[in-house]
Amino acid sequence: MSVARVNAINRTVLALIGLVLLAAGVGGLLLSFMLVANGTGLWLVVPDLVVEFVTSTSWLPWAAAGAAVVVALLGLWWLLAQFRVDWPGQLDLTGDRPDGTTTLTAGALTDAVEDDAASIRGVTGASASLRSKPARRLDLTVDLAAFADLGEVRRRLEQQTAARTRQVIDQPSLPIRIELRPTRRERRLVR
Numbered sequence: 001m002s003v004a005r006v007n008a009i010n011r012t013v014l015a016l017i018g019l020v021l022l023a024a025g026v027g028g029l030l031l032s033f034m035l036v037a038n039g040t041g042l043w044l045v046v047p048d049l050v051v052e053f054v055t056s057t058s059w060l061p062w063a064a065a066g067a068a069v070v071v072a073l074l075g076l077w078w079l080l081a082q083f084r085v086d087w088p089g090q091l092d093l094t095g096d097r098p099d100g101t102t103t104l105t106a107g108a109l110t111d112a113v114e115d116d117a118a119s120i121r122g123v124t125g126a127s128a129s130l131r132s133k134p135a136r137r138l139d140l141t142v143d144l145a146a147f148a149d150l151g152e153v154r155r156r157l158e159q160q161t162a163a164r165t166r167q168v169i170d171q172p173s174l175p176i177r178i179e180l181r182p183t184r185r186e187r188r189l190v191r
Helices: 003-032 048-056 060-083 106-118 150-168 184-190
Strands: 090-092 103-105 123-131 137-144 176-182
Touching: 103 106, 106 123, 106 137, 106 150, 137 150, 150 176
Parallel strands: 137 176
Antiparallel strands: 090 103, 123 137
């Protein structure tokens, strides 16, 4: 799953949770200020039966505190996962240490891959990202014009762009995932 898709799912789920919590909070405020229930008087937000149960139970505050700690730890885990980066900053291309070191920034590699892919006829744009977890992989997303020959574009990406990339970093078995997609204007026509 692409990073953009994960981010979109993250935003959607968080927005839905936020809306549900906002609705619950507004509903509680409206009930407590007697602004709902047709103005028939005081409408308790928490019924007397629940208040009596909570005040007479000695273990409930500890259980609530434990649940709150679990929820807080899950939230912290999720937050830290948002900052985790799964692509390398630099690639070590050193073959023989006594001769020195050779490094290539991941950004330089992905920029070169994007430029190479964009030079193919029928390609209107390209985006590349290098991943390192669970194993090193290059993801290449290519935007196509309406006139693009899919077979020719795919062939040139595999035989030219992918081959050059593997040769430059000296990894002949580097997995490269190629995604072909129509540009926004053509996507509207397809739907």
